Amino acid sequence: MATHRFDPDFTDNVINSMGSKTSPRMRQLMTGLIRHVHDFARENELTVDEWMAGVEMLNWAGQMSDDKRNEGQLVCDVIGLESLVDEITFTLAEEAKDAPTATAILGPFFRADTPYRSNGDDIVINKPKDGQMAFMHGQIMDFATQRPLVGVTVEVWEASTNGLYEQQDPDQDEYNLRGKFQTDADGRYYFYCLRPTPYPVPGDGPAGKLLALMDRHPFRPAHIHIMATHKGYRPLVTQIFDRKGKYLENDSVFAVKDSLVVDFIPRDGDPHAALELKYDVKLVADTQSDSV
Ligand code: BEZ
Ligand code: FE
Numbered sequence: 001m002a003t004h005r006f007d008p009d010f011t012d013n014v015i016n017s018m019g020s021k022t023s024p025r026m027r028q029l030m031t032g033l034i035r036h037v038h039d040f041a042r043e044n045e046l047t048v049d050e051w052m053a054g055v056e057m058l059n060w061a062g063q064m065s066d067d068k069r070n071e072g073q074l075v076c077d078v079i080g081l082e083s084l085v086d087e088i089t090f091t092l093a094e095e096a097k098d099a100p101t102a103t104a105i106l107g108p109f110f111r112a113d114t115p116y117r118s119n120g121d122d123i124v125i126n127k128p129k130d131g132q133m134a135f136m137h138g139q140i141m142d143f144a145t146q147r148p149l150v151g152v153t154v155e156v157w158e159a160s161t162n163g164l165y166e167q168q169d170p171d172q173d174e175y176n177l178r179g180k181f182q183t184d185a186d187g188r189y190y191f192y193c194l195r196p197t198p199y200p201v202p203g204d205g206p207a208g209k210l211l212a213l214m215d216r217h218p219f220r221p222a223h224i225h226i227m228a229t230h231k232g233y234r235p236l237v238t239q240i241f242d243r244k245g246k247y248l249e250n251d252s253v254f255a256v257k258d259s260l261v262v263d264f265i266p267r268d269g270d271p272h273a274a275l276e277l278k279y280d281v282k283l284v285a286d287t288q289s290d291s292v
Contacts, residue, residue, distance in 0.1 A: 006042055015031050015034055058072075068167040070108035071108070077105065078201065083253060083254040090102065100143040100282035100284065109159075109225075111178065114178045115175055116181070117179040119189060121191050122192040123178060123193050124177060125175070128160055128194075131161050133193075133272060134264055135270060136190065137189065137277075138189060139189075140188075142233075142282070143282040147187075149233070152182065153181070153182055153227075154182070154227075155180045156191070157225045159196070160176070161197045165177070166178065198222050211252065217252060222242040222246075226279070234286045
């Protein structure tokens with residue numbers, strides 16, 4: 001029995017219009033989506049103007065997106081959807097007792113074409129005057145055996161102190177503050193980077209407009225992105241957050257988890273960096289697939 005005063009059969013008619021060739025998962029997802037969206041419209045008595053404003057926002061996000069910018073993802077981020085999906089995925093893995101290193105969202109600034117660098121290299125091609133250099137290192141291990149993994153690809157990326165990733169900033173060289181490394185014979189990776197600083201998510205598109213309409217600040221806490229991939233293991237996508245930075249309690253995209261908050265410590269005797277950060281990662285063998 002419908003609990004509203006609108007056409008009681010309408011939503012079921014839309015759901016039942018799906019054909020028999022729809023896959024079970026597609027049927028499940030579309031049934032849920034249609035029900036929730038229709039309930040949302042009825043409960044809020046959505047007007048045509050409000051619905052059209054939403055459609056225009058989606059179109060604007062599409063028009064702004066290209067291979068360097070993913071505005072649709074950013075809109076999902078400011079309403080917490082990417083972080084929620086990440087939490088669901090991590091919880092399922094944790095329930096299967098195989099989620100040793102916490103995950104976090106990929107975010108819209110990943111670049112698949114990032115070049116490999118050698119361990120010990122510097123990802124800071126353009127050093128900002130106010131940047132603090134840090135030596136970041138760690139070991140990648142197999143979660144079950146605790147043995148070091150050799151040849152793991154560890155990809156990292158971070159924003160500069162002006163709050164911009166290289167693809168957002170014509171004054172930074174391409175691939176500044178990003179790089180791919182491979183673990184050595186002891187499963188170790190190491191490189192020089194900047195101590196990260198907080199930055200605002202871009203405000204010139206629909207995600208920024210939504211934040212302003214909701215009277216929210218746009219800042220992300222200081223973080224470094226990490227993606228670790230190895231043949232035969234589940235890829236790990238995460239971010240680590242500087243404990244000393246602002247916005248840990250109110251990240252604009254809700255990605256902070258306690259276990260991802262890290263400490264930079266003083267580093268002695270290195271003329272290139274006064275700070276050090278150690279971050280180890282445990283990867284889980286993928287029994288379902290042999291692809292990276
Ligand atoms: C990022 O971490 O780079 C990011 C994540 C979500 C929205 C914007 C930026
Ligand atoms: Fe980021």
